[in-house]
Amino acid sequence: MGVTIRAADPADREATVALWEAAGLTRPWNDPRADFDLALSTPTSVVLLAEAGRDLHGSVMVGFDGHRGWVYYLATSPDRRGQGIGRQLMLAAEDWLKAHGSPKIQLMVRGDNLAARGFYDALGYEVQDVVTIGKRFAPNP
Template sequence: MRIRPFSKNDRTDDTESVVALWRECGLTRPWNDPYADIVRKLSSQPELFLVGETEAGVQASVMVGFDGHRGWMYYLAVASDRRGTGLGRALVAEAERLLTERGCPKIMLMVRSTNEHVVAFYRTLGYATDEVVVLGKRLIED
């Protein structure tokens, strides 16, 4: 697999492949427009929006962000027929490398509590539950 930044230019547009991947992986929700999320990410640290590509096309993705205090991972997705092959691990390692280069002291992510398989995946990579409450407030309705 080749890891590269998400591309949206005259030659390559990863948008439809990535949205289809997110849908396959159950990451989309009616209240979050995946197309709007992509546009927003491309306006801020677009180099931290990564895709994993094989001969079959885009097979994995991750959005990474750094606010100067913490790094975050969102939309980590691997095509269902490629799970267990190391694609997710490779994307997480690249996200961690890019954040470390920027001086990021800690990376965070959110997983739905019912998604036990994904929680177990992250635990094998050294991630642990932090004793925090995540609060949110919708500022823009999609």
């Protein structure tokens, strides 16, 4: 069964967050509802959804910071993995970024997530020689 890709709207928030939770993408120190709402509140980001009929089977959050594109929350329903939905979502994310003038795309993957690293490798993504440096403004719960 194929899927249709579309931009999310505010009514999609709870189903999308439930998908992120089922896919194991949420962390206690991040508020996925706030992330979803913020992504929809600006023209430089979008949440794309993969649906079959009325059923949500995948999502990806995409943003352009003016210098490069970023991808977050790529998720496929656990029962639909291996069916090409993640690939379709990444192609849609790339198309959205190109249409918004982004010269490149980047994403972060936890170092021990070998399945995700293999997925992105198969799509032509390469590990880059950079170090991510950050500072948290609020303590982790």
